Amino acid sequence: xxxxxxxxxxxxxxxxxxxxxxxxxxxxxxxxxxxxxxxxxxxxxxxxxxxxxxxxxxxxxxxxxxxxxxxxxxxxxxxxxxxxxxxxxxxxxxxxxxxxxxxxxxxxxxxxxxxxxxxxxxxxxxxxxxxxxxxxxxxxxxxxxxxxxxxxxxxxxxxxxxxxxxxxxxxxxxxxxxxxxxxxxxxxxxxxxxxxxxxxxxxxxxxxxxxxxxxxxxxxxxxxxxxxxxxxxxxxxxxxxxxxxxxxxxxxxxxxxxxxxxxxxxxxxxxxxxxxxxxxxxxxxxxx
Numbered sequence: 001x002x003x004x005x006x007x008x009x010x011x012x013x014x015x016x017x018x019x020x021x022x023x024x025x026x027x028x029x030x031x032x033x034x035x036x037x038x039x040x041x042x043x044x045x046x047x048x049x050x051x052x053x054x055x056x057x058x059x060x061x062x063x064x065x066x067x068x069x070x071x072x073x074x075x076x077x078x079x080x081x082x083x084x085x086x087x088x089x090x091x092x093x094x095x096x097x098x099x100x101x102x103x104x105x106x107x108x109x110x111x112x113x114x115x116x117x118x119x120x121x122x123x124x125x126x127x128x129x130x131x132x133x134x135x136x137x138x139x140x141x142x143x144x145x146x147x148x149x150x151x152x153x154x155x156x157x158x159x160x161x162x163x164x165x166x167x168x169x170x171x172x173x174x175x176x177x178x179x180x181x182x183x184x185x186x187x188x189x190x191x192x193x194x195x196x197x198x199x200x201x202x203x204x205x206x207x208x209x210x211x212x213x214x215x216x217x218x219x220x221x222x223x224x225x226x227x228x229x230x231x232x233x234x235x236x237x238x239x240x241x242x243x244x245x246x247x248x249x250x251x252x253x254x255x256x257x258x259x260x261x262x263x264x265x266x267x268x269x270x271x272x273x274x275x276x277x278x279x280x281x282x283x284x285x286x287x288x
Contacts, residue, residue: 001062001077001158001187002027003048008057010043010211017043018211021057025187025204027158032198032219033191035208036232041191042083042163044208048189049078049161061159075103078159079152081145083167093139093147094132097123100154119154125180126150141168149177153184162190166197199223199247207231223247229254 003025010018018040025031033041046052047059050066059066061077069077079100100122101115123129126146131139136147145168152160160181166174174194178201181188192198198205198219205222207215209231215222228236234251241248 002060003031003159003187003189004058004060005044005048006058008044008047008054008059010040010047010052010054012043016211018047018054018208021208021211021213022216023048023189023206023213024216025159025189027187028185029203030182030188030190030201032202032205033189033208034195034198034205034231039208040211041208043211045161045163045189045191049080050074051080072103075155075157077157078161079155079157081148081152081160081162081165083163089137091136092132093128093134093136093150094119094123096136096147097128097150097154100151100156103155118156122150122153125153127176142170142173145169146173146177149180157186159187159189160184162188164191164193166192166194195223195228196248199249200241200244220247223249225249 003023005021005023008018008021008023009016021040021044023031023033023044033045035041043052047054047057048061048066050069050071053067061069061074066074066078097119098115101118105115120129123132126149128143128146128150131143131147136144139147145165149162149165152162162181165177165181169177174197178197181190182201190202192202202219204216204218206213207222207227214231215227223238225236225238228234228249228251233254235254236252237250238247239250240246
């Protein structure tokens with residue numbers, strides 16, 4: 001299902017957070033939102049799933065304005081995994097994952113066996129089936145992240161939106177999660193900090209700086225060292241990862257600007273005196 005955002009403006013407490021943002025995510029692609037802290041990634045992401053209504057602009061999912069859909073209808077199209085999902089409740093892992101089925105249930109719950117099978121499958125896929133009876137509040141950050149991913153998988157939506165999904169995950173878990181997302185064949189929009197993960201797994205990227213989109217397109221076209229320098233303020237070199245064939249980056253601090261060189265005039269040249277000239281007049285008279 002296609003996701004489109006046009007001319008998105010968001011102002012909070014008199015401060016412009018996002019200005020004129022445009023985003024396109026075609027069916028089945030993985031699109032990464034990139035940019036430094038405070039660039040507007042999370043705010044733009046929240047407008048995509050009805051968590052925040054923009055001051056201007058439209059968001060469409062499957063061709064329909066998301067604010068023209070009921071909350072339940074919107075939740076049947078878009079599942080969400082956010083950084084700040086609350087965890088201070090006594091739900092077990094299974095109970096949290098079961099919440100993913102709520103948008104598909106009416107006032108009278110039907111086909112409970114089918115829902116249970118979907119929940120089981122989501123927990124196995126996210127590798128949290130062994131934690132089913134654990135209270136979510138007792139889990140590590142990485143375990144909780146996988147639980148919320150399982151809830152999104154149980155929702156069975158054509159669009160998944162994620163905010164920093166690889167936070168708190170070790171390297172293997174990061175790779176497993178992004179491999180999983182690519183294999184879902186759904187439309188994925190994810191805010192990411194790690195440029196190398198974005199380069200490895202995203203089809204396209206949207207790069208923000210100070211709330212504005214400064215680049216949008218295929219990874220290989222957009223993620224160039226010059227753009228990384230301008231947006232992130234670090235030096236960068238790009239190579240091809242021999243394991244994946246995808247771009248990968250190396251970083252270093254930007255070298256300080258060198259001041260314009262100033263030519264020091266050469267010292268005034270004086271001919272070396274002869275031995276006789278080097279003797280003072282008083283010494284010459286006394287020697288006589």
